[in-house]
Amino acid sequence: MAKSLATFRRYRRTLARFWATSLTAELEYQANFLIELLSVGGNLAGSVFLLSLFFGHGRSLGGWSWEQALVVLGVYTLLDGLTSTVLQPNLSTIVTHVRTGTLDFVLLKPIDSQFWLSARTFSPWGLPGVVMGLGLMAVAAFRAGARPGPQALVQVAVLLIASAVILYSLWFVLAATSIWFVKVWNATEVLRSALVAGRYPVAAYPAGLRTFFTLVLPVAFLTTVPAEAILGTGSSQWLLASVVVAVVSLALSRWFWGFALRFYTSASS
Amino acid sequence: MPIIRAEGLTKTYRVADKQPGLRGTLRHFFARRSREVPAVKDVSFSIEAGEIVGFLGPNGAGKTTTLKMLSGLIHPTAGRVEVAGHVPYRRQGSFLRSISLVMGQKQQLIWDLPPLDSLRVNAAVYGLDDARAKRRITELAEMLELGDELSRPVRKLSLGERMKAELLAALLHRPSVLFLDEPTLGLDVNAQARVRDFLADINRRTGTTVLLTSHYMGDITALCPRVLLIHQGHLFHDGPLDELTERLAPCREVRLELKDPAPAEAFAGYGAVESCQGHQVRLLIPRDRLTGAVARLLADFAVVDLEVSEPPVEELIGRLFRQGVVA
Numbered sequence: 309m310a311k312s313l314a315t316f317r318r319y320r321r322t323l324a325r326f327w328a329t330s331l332t333a334e335l336e337y338q339a340n341f342l343i344e345l346l347s348v349g350g351n352l353a354g355s356v357f358l359l360s361l362f363f364g365h366g367r368s369l370g371g372w373s374w375e376q377a378l379v380v381l382g383v384y385t386l387l388d389g390l391t392s393t394v395l396q397p398n399l400s401t402i403v404t405h406v407r408t409g410t411l412d413f414v415l416l417k418p419i420d421s422q423f424w425l426s427a428r429t430f431s432p433w434g435l436p437g438v439v440m441g442l443g444l445m446a447v448a449a450f451r452a453g454a455r456p457g458p459q460a461l462v463q464v465a466v467l468l469i470a471s472a473v474i475l476y477s478l479w480f481v482l483a484a485t486s487i488w489f490v491k492v493w494n495a496t497e498v499l500r501s502a503l504v505a506g507r508y509p510v511a512a513y514p515a516g517l518r519t520f521f522t523l524v525l526p527v528a529f530l531t532t533v534p535a536e537a538i539l540g541t542g543s544s545q546w547l548l549a550s551v552v553v554a555v556v557s558l559a560l561s562r563w564f565w566g567f568a569l570r571f572y573t574s575a576s577s
Numbered sequence: 578m579p580i581i582r583a584e585g586l587t588k589t590y591r592v593a594d595k596q597p598g599l600r601g602t603l604r605h606f607f608a609r610r611s612r613e614v615p616a617v618k619d620v621s622f623s624i625e626a627g628e629i630v631g632f633l634g635p636n637g638a639g640k641t642t643t644l645k646m647l648s649g650l651i652h653p654t655a656g657r658v659e660v661a662g663h664v665p666y667r668r669q670g671s672f673l674r675s676i677s678l679v680m681g682q683k684q685q686l687i688w689d690l691p692p693l694d695s696l697r698v699n700a701a702v703y704g705l706d707d708a709r710a711k712r713r714i715t716e717l718a719e720m721l722e723l724g725d726e727l728s729r730p731v732r733k734l735s736l737g738e739r740m741k742a743e744l745l746a747a748l749l750h751r752p753s754v755l756f757l758d759e760p761t762l763g764l765d766v767n768a769q770a771r772v773r774d775f776l777a778d779i780n781r782r783t784g785t786t787v788l789l790t791s792h793y794m795g796d797i798t799a800l801c802p803r804v805l806l807i808h809q810g811h812l813f814h815d816g817p818l819d820e821l822t823e824r825l826a827p828c829r830e831v832r833l834e835l836k837d838p839a840p841a842e843a844f845a846g847y848g849a850v851e852s853c854q855g856h857q858v859r860l861l862i863p864r865d866r867l868t869g870a871v872a873r874l875l876a877d878f879a880v881v882d883l884e885v886s887e888p889p890v891e892e893l894i895g896r897l898f899r900q901g902v903v904a
Contacts, residue, residue: 322702329687409680416673418674418702
């Protein structure tokens with residue numbers, strides 16, 4: 309018990325150092341902040357405009373009203389912000405580590421290598437996306453008439469964490485394939501584009517795609533399910549399914565990393 | 578009890594057997610063929626705590642592969658290896674805490690930040706508290722003659738300064754075994770000497786076991802009382818450097834300057850005649866017969882000057898690598 313507490317403290321301290329150093333490094337480039345702010349703002353405005361086109365004359369989209377659909381867009385913007393803050397900067401470095409052989413240093417540290425690779429850096433430039441996403445979610449939910457109570461808010465938090473975990477696992481597994489293919493930048497870009505589908509409620513898609521986005525690429529779990537919870541239209545089955553999918557994908561990503569490392573450590577020179 | 582023990586250590590890589598060109602690539606794509614390339618074959622040795630051992634061998638001899646098996650980065654295909662009481666490739670925390678690896682061509686320091694930031698990260702990873710980390714940094718920085726450099730971004734440091742900072746980062750957790758792969762690569766003579774002095778110093782002060790590979794014979798002659806020479810995956814020599822020289826060059830070269838010219842045949846009884854041009858004669862004489870032969874030469878001929886020399890070790894090893902002959 310005392311030992312695991314010490315380990316926990318060590319990881320927490322390491323994470324603090326990780327993020328402090330990356331923040332120091334990033335702040336050397338202040339202009340990035342403005343650029344990122346503009347880019348997130350522009351992107352969001354574009355998405356909102358596109359979404360508004362579907363909703364002329366009181367029409368609805370797959371049973372979703374305009375405000376309700378905006379909640380989905382809010383969740384998407386939040387996740388995209390998280391991607392820019394943590395996922396993208398860390399997981400794109402895995403490729404560099406494999407290519408230049410510096411993965412060796414990571415593997416020789418007495419710390420979980422998946423933790424190191426997933427948490428090593430932190431980019432503050434994704435934070436505007438996170439803030440805008442949260443803001444949009446709150447405003448749109450309020451205007452849609454949703455007044456979630458404390459219990460619903462806890463559910464929303466759980467679902468958002470589950471979404472983040474699912475997203476992380478997808479990214480990590482894809483980035484880990486760089487052990488074999490070395491160049492996987494494009495693949496992660498493809499993933500990011502595919503996830504753009506999460507901007508809209510999954511009900512807006514034809515039945516075939518809907519199944520695909522639920523069972524193959526879990527876009528439905530990423531944005532629609534948390535949005536339903538915010539709006540109070542979700543069900544406990546979906547909550548449970550989301551948590552299960554999150555736990556399974558996290559476990560899968562850990563297993564996959566161990567599997568990939570077996571190749572790295574038996575093949576590298 | 579030895580701190581490093583390798584028994585029958587073997588590593589075979591499976592490499593793709595691909596013909597060059599588009600046709601070869603296509604054929605390879607549809608019918609993958611691979612062949613096995615042995616990198617390290619049945620290497621056994623053991624190293625006691627506190628030793629400094631040099632790893633010699635040409636490129637591709639299996640030095641780095643061996644080092645990687647010892648540090649736990651790759652699994653051996655066969656054989657057994659034990660470092661600091663652990664099986665390296667399991668990479669248990671207590672094992673990783675007792676070793677460190679420095680690679681001349683790769684760096685662990687964060688490029689855009691001062692070394693101090695990377696050192697703080699390492700301190701947290703190894704669970705060192707701030708006070709202890711600071712004390713160790715000060716101590717090591719003093720030994721390495723590093724000062725301001727630690728607070729300048731790594732990208733602005735010279736190669737020598739960077740290597741010293743890498744060494745600091747690698748030693749912060751006080752490993753009992755330090756592996757170094759070409760630590761002086763690309764450094765100028767002064768920086769090389771400083772790195773060597775530091776390694777000797779740290780070994781003396783803390784008893785850290787040091788295992789290093791190097792292309793520069795200077796590193797090996799200055800630091801390593803014991804040398805492991807790997808050639809074509811085999812352990813060719815394990816012992817002091819002069820024993821290696823003896824094995825590679827069992828003969829000494831004797832140059833004579835004679836008062837009166839003599840024919841080559843006249844020297845046949847003393848050793849192998851390398852050249853004989855008038856007054857100048859060069860002979861190769863086995864070491865065990867050297868003193869007797871020299872005495873007789875001095876007695877039998879009118880010798881103006883006599884010089885006995887040993888071929889430089891670089892040349893001997895170089896010759897061995899080029900010829901690929903293992904005596």
